[in-house]
Amino acid sequence: MKLMELIDISYIYHSADGETEAIKGVDLTIEEGGFTAIVGPSGSGKTTLLKIMAGLIKPSRGKVLLPENVKIAYMPQRDQLFEWRNILKNVTISQEIEKQDKREAERYAEELLDKYGLGEFKKKHPSALSGGMRQRAALIRTLLSRPRLTLLDEPFSALDFQTRLYVSDDVFRILSSEKKSCVMVTHDISEAISIADRVVLLTRRPATVKAIYRIELDKSAPPTVRRELAGFTEYFKTIFSDMESSDE
Template sequence: MEYVFKAENISFSYYTLQGEQNVLKDISFGIKQGEFVSIAGPSGCGKSTMLSIMAGLIKPQNGKTKTKDGLKTGYMLQQDYLFEWRSVFSNALLGAEIKGTITEETKEYAKSLFEKYGLTEFMYKKPSALSGGMRQRAALIRTLVPKPDILLLDEPFSALDYQNRLNVSREISSIIKKENKTAVMVTHDISEAISVSDRVIVFSKIPAVIKNEFEIDMPYDSLRRDNPKFTKYFNEIWKELQ
């Protein structure tokens, strides 16, 4: 299988008035076409920083990233950044608007996603009229509208309550799988990572190194949580995170 993205020996520090904060230390991994990979790690260890580097928003001081030519990246930030002065629908079209690629087809596609995610009746409302979970779905729609090849998702389900979280994460991950998209998701929810991923990469506490990687060898369906292997993976990953 071919890698669509590679991180090679990435090290990164933030420099602030308080001094240098080492965040990532010699991180290397590859992501294959169609793979769903989760990055798990303790709060504040550098997961969001890693995604920003993957998206090309910040440059590492050491090491490099390689992306397959022509690959379109979609980045869903940890905070939803929906603009209050625009309707939810025009928020969803923002990316396409900035790129000057809004067409009738784009609008129709966006509308179909609103329908799919049960937000049709909120399309023309302001973001403040939506619940936390609805806002997250709207942010996900905005990420999907430009049809990215690789999705970078930062805690995409964190604003959902437990029940919705299970359903929405299952649904979204199966859509991503069905469309053969590649996805990298940051989460600190071990169960969520195991339920949706082909592989889980575990970061240590800050400065983060890769502590371990787990190939999740279970059929990709909704029954993963009932599979006896689920508990085994959970315990192994939990141990790594201690």
């Protein structure tokens, strides 16, 4: 089933120094149950595209189609946990702002925190957690609204390389066991191939879709294992050389 369809999307930023065309004529379909990674060079327009998908900004041209009542959650690039709130209060903040049933929100939050190894930290403040644990907490906050589609903007970019590997396994495990459809933006080709079943390559700004790749690696294997599989390097070489050739 189609969860979202982007039709001929363009986006232009207007500022005091003039216009910046960030996205140009992007067509893209997101299927239920899939994990799509969007890759492209820094400044190519990835965040802009994800914000359009999240409904945070309106495209200058084109349409975003989605079935009624599809709940979308968006995780911005920085983890944005508030130091003055404990972890439980951080992950339930949207439900608190929307004045939803507090007991139900906290019950589901505690269930997810326990399940993903943060149960003991729910009364701690963010600075007491490692980078990887904070990232897990941010993801749990994103999932708490029970979205049909989860949008992640460079979820691992603030982490060092080792932590990034562990945390991508965590994030993969959480999203697959909660059966979420997901779109993740990254500038890291290896990261995209290791976690997604489809990779969308964008050109430099203004972003257009350069190519789409189906990743036929074992879907049940976590990212660190997929990095070791035969076939991984071939995908990397292909996408890397296509990304370079968009430089002309």
